[in-house]
Amino acid sequence: MRGSASSPGFRYLLTAGAQRRTFVKVSAAYRNGKDGVGEASALKAYPLLRDALGLDRLVWGSDWPHTQFETVETYKKTRAFLDAMVPDVAEREAMPVEEPGGAVPLRLMRCHRLRALFVAALVAAAPALAQQGEPIGSWWLLDMSGEAAPRHAIMTMSTQGSGVVAFQCSGARSSVLLGMNKPEFRPEAGATVALEYQIGGGSRHQARAALTSAETLEFDEAVSDAIIAAAAEASSFSFHLPQAATEVSLVFRPVETNEAVARMRAACAKAAPAR
Numbered sequence: 001m002r003g004s005a006s007s008p009g010f011r012y013l014l015t016a017g018a019q020r021r022t023f024v025k026v027s028a029a030y031r032n033g034k035d036g037v038g039e040a041s042a043l044k045a046y047p048l049l050r051d052a053l054g055l056d057r058l059v060w061g062s063d064w065p066h067t068q069f070e071t072v073e074t075y076k077k078t079r080a081f082l083d084a085m086v087p088d089v090a091e092r093e094a095m096p097v098e099e100p101g102g103a104v105p106l107r108l109m110r111c112h113r114l115r116a117l118f119v120a121a122l123v124a125a126a127p128a129l130a131q132q133g134e135p136i137g138s139w140w141l142l143d144m145s146g147e148a149a150p151r152h153a154i155m156t157m158s159t160q161g162s163g164v165v166a167f168q169c170s171g172a173r174s175s176v177l178l179g180m181n182k183p184e185f186r187p188e189a190g191a192t193v194a195l196e197y198q199i200g201g202g203s204r205h206q207a208r209a210a211l212t213s214a215e216t217l218e219f220d221e222a223v224s225d226a227i228i229a230a231a232a233e234a235s236s237f238s239f240h241l242p243q244a245a246t247e248v249s250l251v252f253r254p255v256e257t258n259e260a261v262a263r264m265r266a267a268c269a270k271a272a273p274a275r
Contacts, residue, residue: 005045017052024049026095028063029081030073039081046085055094070255075135137256141263152267156254163250165239167228167261169268176224178209178217178239178250193217196240199230204240232261 016022026046032038049058060082066073086092134141139154153168164179193211196204205226209217219227231237231252238251254260 005041005048010045010048014048014052017054017057020054020057022053023057023059024053025059025061026085027061027078027082028066029085030069030078031063042081043085050091055091056096059096074256075138079135136260136263138254139256139260141260141267143267152264154260154264156252158250158252160251162248163239165250165252167224167231167264169264171268173221174224174228175221176219176227177212178219180215180217180241180248180250193241195242197223197227198238198240199227200234200236228261232258 013022013024026042026049029038029042032041046058062075062078063073066078082092086095134143136154139156142153142155151168151170153166155164155166157164163181166177166179168175168177191211192208194206194208195217196206198204207219207223209219209223212218227237234257236251236253238249240249241247
């Protein structure tokens with residue numbers, strides 16, 4: 001939404017609420033003015049939108065990857081502004097959140113993003129576990145130190161929302177898991193799957209991964225270490241699945257990968273039992 005809360009265009013928008021056919025995305029306030037001007041306008045506009053349209057017609061999204069604002073905006077900042085704009089927890093939980101698969105309630109966002117594709121392979125623990133995720137750039141750091149075999153993981157979504165990648169570690173052992181949230185992307189049944197991975201604009205590397213569930217692939221430790229080390233220093237990486245029902249490439253362009261990997265490694269080293 002551009003313009004001030006007193007502009008004619010905004011006032012007209014408020015009148016559309018009576019028809020219950022209008023949705024407004026309440027995010028990226030920083031795009032509406034520098035030095036806090038956009039945020040101040042959003043704080044005035046939000047209660048008017050809420051009262052005119054209803055919470056179920058207001059959709060929040062992080063605006064990641066913050067195009068043209070990548071150096072000054074982060075997920076953490078945009079999420080913190082949501083809390084400031086909508087301080088009432090009940091209101092925030094009633095508001096839908098824009099996700100690649102559609103709009104879901106905010107209270108389900110973290111579980112939806114972190115758990116849905118890796119329930120069987122990675123976070124089969126209670127839903128509360130996923131809600132402990134901490135954002136680092138466009139990654140989520142998940143602490144599973146309470147498990148019998150302590151693990152930590154970082155996760156992020158592909159550019160088109162068609163898949164999720166997770167780097168996880170337990171002590172000194174690491175693994176990479178790849179999840180596909182579209183049935184046509186999933187490989188045919190089999191113990192292992194041949195695929196390729198690519199770091200940045202480099203050459204493709206052939207690899208094999210174990211099919212641990214209908215939607216999840218896990219790379220062995222050697223390949224996982226190579227992927228994590230290279231991805232930490234790259235601006236993008238991708239996976240190519242020729243054996244899928246529809247040949248597909250999953251592309252990831254996360255930010256703050258180096259920091260996320262370092263935090264994961266540090267957490268795993270701290271959680272490792274003393275010998």
